[in-house]
Amino acid sequence: MNPLTSAQQMPFETLTQDAYRQLEHAASLKGLLKPFKGKGELEHLAQMAREIEAQLCDLMEAVVQQAGQPPYSLLDIRLVLQNTSAGSTFLRWRTRDFARMGVSVWERQVCNKAVPQVVREGLRRFECNRIALNLQMSVVHSLYRQATTCAIKMDSAERLLRQFTTAVEISR
Template sequence: MSPMIPVQPMSLEVLTHDAYRQLEHAASLKGLLKPFKGKRELEHLAQVAREIEAQLCHLMTAVVQQTGQPPYSLLGIRLVLQNTSAGSTFLRWRSRDFSRMGVAVWERQISNNALLQAVREGLHRFERDRIALNLQMSVVHSLYSQATTCAIKMDSAERLLRQFTTAVEVSP
């Protein structure tokens, strides 16, 4: 890596308010804070959470693509999508050779005195976006998991009630 990176960074406008506009409508808490009457409502909530996860993943991909452009692509770090065993996706910093991972990789790069201030500020913006998107993904994935689990429990409770009601009706 050369001591100074001469390329000026491109505009960092991936995560504008417009990028989030569609998510804002889908993610209204109004639909969450209500009495759920059955399994179907919880399954719908889980489906909405899955759709929001897909939209967040799209935003994450856009950030990763932007970090893959010069001057950031010339640095010793990469921002990558990491899929978890739980089925969600998070943004992670990795060294160029993939030997190290985590925020320490980003900290080391941003602390490089040879880095142009504009590049340092761009990396800071990417880190802010990474933190926010990971938080949002974590919350939405947790909502999906909880809604799915609660739908199963609701179904089980409804089946037990039907079973008991049928048994009582059959009894003489």
């Protein structure tokens, strides 16, 4: 029996709503769309974004583990986690020898006639999960960076006002 055809016996576990349930409660735009009174609220928002990033990483790890199981582990590609210099993590396709990276690596496998249709379908589902998780990570990481930057700016504005107020009171 061709080991690649064993995908028919191994059900593909998609990321269901249950996998996202914990994230759903933590990530509410309601907390974003309000007037922020100071840097503390923005720091709290940044902390929430960091926690959501960690949860997204857990989901990404689950997808990577599943993509590392037979029959997918028998292919010439790997789904891997890549940490960026900006401090976030993304899912990337790589060749087994790590010589190439990107969607073209995935496309080559999906278009390979030697790969059974059921395996190609599994690869498509992995790619859809990869796309969605990378989008979510990008948005949440951007929110983190923006909240952190805004907290610094608010702190600077508050500090400048205090300094000016102190200088005015001293000069009286």
